[in-house]
Amino acid sequence: MPASFTEYLFLAPSLALSLLVVVPLSGVLVRFRANYTPRGLALDNEGGPVVHTGPVVTSYFGMFRRVWQIEGLQGLYKGLMPTFLTALTVSLAILSFMDTPSHRHVSYRAPSAGLLGTFLYSILMMLISLPSAILTCNAVTTPHKLPYFGLMKSLRVLLTPTERRRPWVIYLTPGLLASQCLHVAYVTLILAPLHRLLVPMSESGMFPELSPVKLSIYLAVVIVSAAILTPLEVVSTRLAIQRNQASPEYNSVSQEVEGDAEEVAEYAGAEEDVIGLRTEAEPYTGLIDCAKTIVNEEGFRALYRAWWVTLLGGTVSALA
Structure with a gap:
């Protein structure tokens, strides 16, 4: 059953209102987890010690304060446009092709197509949204002030020349698809079935016999x-x-090659970047290598940054 005109009319304002809260919180989360804080000294090409001088932020709220102090309100809304466009596109698709009367009273869920069907559906949605997720992460972590409506200028900052010439290579980023697929597999094949078994819901979205x-x-x-x-x-x-590029010596964080970032300003008064990023001269080569390198260089706790956010999300979904 197609959505009504009123639902389409209020879609953009409702999305804007929700993103007003979501974008700053998710952006701070990305920066906190992306911040590189090695414990020991690194060695340069000649074997000499190199002291890490990047910011050491030990909490989510500490990162929130740092973003506010250095970049202000505009910095908190980095990544707004790719997030908004993705949410708008998905919402329009749901209203136009997947909307049913029941979806108007409860939150939208993946079509009930069995365990394997739900898994494949979730994998497909992940593949579709992955480019937007990568652009959002890069927009959040770049030190440059990106224009909200300057798409091509932003892409020259967020993507390397290799990625702009061959956009499909972002799917070949070492380990990224593996980590995303494992996340989807755990949620859809393990967590979701246990949720239906232990916390069953009626068609009305209520818990009929909550034990x-x-x-x-x-x-x-x-x-x-x-x-x-x-x-x-x-x-x-x-x-x-982690950018895909032809030369490992190329600094793809600043994107200062072929004049790409020469006309893109940074935040006024910012004497230092909000976060420190690991050099791409020695990139992560895969999922396991990334996890092992994080533990070896930054400690085991770095893998559990903002763990309470994941726990809170799982707890809310248990009761949603």
Whole structure:
């Protein structure tokens, strides 16, 4: 059943209102997990020690304060346009092709097509949204002030010349698809079935026979899941901002090649970047390498940055 004109009319304002809250919170999360903070000294090409001088931020709210102090309100809304356009496109598709009367009273869920069908559907949605997710992560972590409506200028900053010439190479970023697929597989093949088993819902979206024992068991599952999913999310963030380029010596963070970033200003008064990024002279070569390198260089705790965000999301979804 097609959506009404009123639903289309209020789509953009409702999305804008939700993104007003979501974009700053998710942007700070990306920066906190992407911030590179090695514990020891690195060695230069001649074997001499190199002291890391980047920011050391130990908490999510500490990162929030740092973004506000250095980049202000505009810095908190980095990544707004790719997030808005993606949310708008997906919402229009749902209203136009997947909307049913029941979806207007409960939150939208993946079509009920069995375990394998739901997994394949989720993988497809992940593949479709991956380019936007990569652009958003790069927009959030770049030190440059990107124009909201200057698409081509922004792409010259966010993508390397190699990625602009061959956009499909972003799907070949070492380890990124693997981490995303593992995340989707765990949520759809393990967490979702346990949710339906332990916290069943009626067609009206209510809990007909909510058992305190089963709910407690599922909340324990959510805690274990947070311990599994948080490292995957941290690794995915690190891999998403790792650019694909022809030469490993090329600094793709600033994108200062072929005049790409010469006319893109940085934030006024910012004497230092909000976060430090790992040099791409020695890129992560895959999912396992990324996780091992993070542990070796930054410590085990770096894989669990903002773990409570993942735990909170799982707890809310248990009751949603």
